[in-house]
Amino acid sequence: MKAVLVKEYDRPEQYLIEDVPPRHAARGEVVIAVRACGVNFLDGLMMQGRYQTKPPLPMTPGAEVSGVIKEVGEGVAGLEVGMRVLAVTGYGGYAEEIAVSAAKVFPLPESMDFTTGAAFPIVYATSHHALKDRAQLKSGETLLVLGAAGGVGLTAIEIGRILGARVIACASSEDKLALCREYGADVLVNYAQCDLRERIKELTGGKGVDVVYDPVGGAYAQPAVRSLGFEGRYLVIGFASGEIPKIPLNLVLLKITSIVGVFWGAYAQAKPAENAANMAQLFGWYGAGRLRPHISATFPLARYREALEVVMNRQAKGKVVLVTA
Numbered sequence: 001m002k003a004v005l006v007k008e009y010d011r012p013e014q015y016l017i018e019d020v021p022p023r024h025a026a027r028g029e030v031v032i033a034v035r036a037c038g039v040n041f042l043d044g045l046m047m048q049g050r051y052q053t054k055p056p057l058p059m060t061p062g063a064e065v066s067g068v069i070k071e072v073g074e075g076v077a078g079l080e081v082g083m084r085v086l087a088v089t090g091y092g093g094y095a096e097e098i099a100v101s102a103a104k105v106f107p108l109p110e111s112m113d114f115t116t117g118a119a120f121p122i123v124y125a126t127s128h129h130a131l132k133d134r135a136q137l138k139s140g141e142t143l144l145v146l147g148a149a150g151g152v153g154l155t156a157i158e159i160g161r162i163l164g165a166r167v168i169a170c171a172s173s174e175d176k177l178a179l180c181r182e183y184g185a186d187v188l189v190n191y192a193q194c195d196l197r198e199r200i201k202e203l204t205g206g207k208g209v210d211v212v213y214d215p216v217g218g219a220y221a222q223p224a225v226r227s228l229g230f231e232g233r234y235l236v237i238g239f240a241s242g243e244i245p246k247i248p249l250n251l252v253l254l255k256i257t258s259i260v261g262v263f264w265g266a267y268a269q270a271k272p273a274e275n276a277a278n279m280a281q282l283f284g285w286y287g288a289g290r291l292r293p294h295i296s297a298t299f300p301l302a303r304y305r306e307a308l309e310v311v312m313n314r315q316a317k318g319k320v321v322l323v324t325a
Contacts, residue, residue, distance in 0.1 A: 003095035004304055005058040009049030017302060023099040025073030030102050032085060036118035037093040038064040039304075039320040040151070041240055044312040046091060052263075055091050062093020062322075065100075066108060066117030076102045084108040086117040088125075088268070094304055096324050103272060109283050119151075119293045119319035122264070124282050125275070126237065127155040130213060130262040131163060132278070135233045139164025141210035144200065144227065146220055147240060148185065149176035151311075151319045154294055156213045157183045162290055165211070168203060170196070170220070179294070179317050196220055200227040208232060208255070221245035225257070232257045240314055294318030 001022050008014040023031045043061040045051040066086040069079055079085070079102055087105045092098045108117045131137045143160040147153045148169035160167045161184040169185035171177050177188040189199055200209060200223075208229030214221060218241030225234050225247055236259060239245075252259060268275040285291045296317040299307040301324050310316050 001096040002301065003060045004062075004301070005060060006047050007058045009047065009054070009057070012305075015047065015305070017304075020095075023071075023097045025071045025076075025099055027074045028076060028102055029073040029099050030069050030076060030079055030085075030105055031071035031097055031099050032065060032067040032087060032105070033070045033097055034065045034093065034095060034324050035067040035114035036065065036298075036324065037062045037301075037322045038118045038120075038122060039299075039307045039311050039322060040064070040122060041238065041311055043091075043094075044308050047308075053090070060092045060095050062095065062098075063090055064088050064118055064120075064122050065093040065098060066114040069105075070097065073102075078102075079105060079107075084114070084117075086112075086121055088121050088265075090265070094301065094322060096301070106279060106283075109287055111287060115295060115298060115321050115323060116293050118321050119295050120282075120286070121279070123151045123155045123319065124159070124291065124293075125268070125279060126152050126262065126264040127159050127213070128278050128282055129264045129267055129275075130235050130237060131156065131159050131211070133267070133274075134260045134262050135211045135213075135235055137163050137165055137211055140166075142166045142168065142204060142229075143211045143213060144168045144170065144209040144224060145180075145185075145213045146170050146191075146224060147214075147216040147314075148180045149317045150215065150240065150314070151316065152215050152237060153213075154180070154183050154318050155291075157185050158291055160213075162285065168200070168209065176317060183292070183294070191220055195223075197223040197226050204229070211235065213237060215240055217241050217245050218243040219245075222247060222251075225251050225259075228255060228257045230255050230257075234259050236261050295321055297321075298323050300324075
């Protein structure tokens with residue numbers, strides 16, 4: 001079977017597609033015949049050696065997949081050969097097969113196709129955990145979403161609306177903002193064409209927002225923190241801009257605000273029962289038609305470099321997916 005192999009970190013000439021031995025399930029694992037794999041910003045960081053974890057080389061990127069169970073290891077209950085599933089893998093997904101812990105595998109909802117399944121878990125689980133568990137977003141509060149047309153941004157809009165928030169979506173172009181409106185944003189802000197802090201003051205009557213959802217970092221982080229209202233919460237999701245911002249802590253002190261870290265992968269590992277309940281709620285919302293994953297592009301596995309380029313250059317609206325069959 002074929003897989004993308006990273007033989008040296010941050011050396012694109014050493015990223016190759018090769019034939020490798022078929023996977024086999026160890027105890028507690030299943031082997032999935034991969035039908036689709038989500039492409040995420042973290043994949044590119046991992047290939048560069050810049051992510052929080054560095055798998056041993058050679059490494060295959062790909063943090064989420066969907067497909068059909070091909071083999072079940074000893075000690076696995078509730079999963080069977082032939083089941084349609086999705087899985088959060090961390091890495092290993094840019095391949096035709098993957099062996100993964102059964103604890104990270106979920107049956108694919110009947111109405112969900114493989115491409116949607118590969119685009120679903122990381123972005124929705126991240127936003128759900130961020131807004132429900134970390135921010136404790138309440139109905140009637142105001143949520144500011146930066147990078148709102150991206151993979152996690154659109155899901156934050158959807159989930160924010162489900163939780164009853166007023167959602168202000170920020171993006172860098174009018175076509176991205178049009179997509180945000182389609183996904184339920186109440187107010188649109190082109191932060192490439194305005195002073196973000198002043199615009200938020202206008203939109204909130206000087207009160208500020210209750211929650212900031214920031215997967216971008218960089219230059220907009222500090223004005224977003226300054227735009228928090230009393231007891232507001234700033235969610236640190238990621239740094240798609242490539243710049244980790246430095247926030248003056250006096251800004252946190254003055255309005256009794258909070259800077260809150262969000263690392264869904266660590267949460268899922270530490271609290272599997274709570275994570276499973278969250279995933280069940282997300283699947284329920286999907287089944288009820290309240291979540292609509294947006295996939296802007298699909299690529300065959302052989303064109304994974306193009307897919308990654310779209311994501312790493314922040315050109316994607318919603319998700320990009322590799323398809324293997």
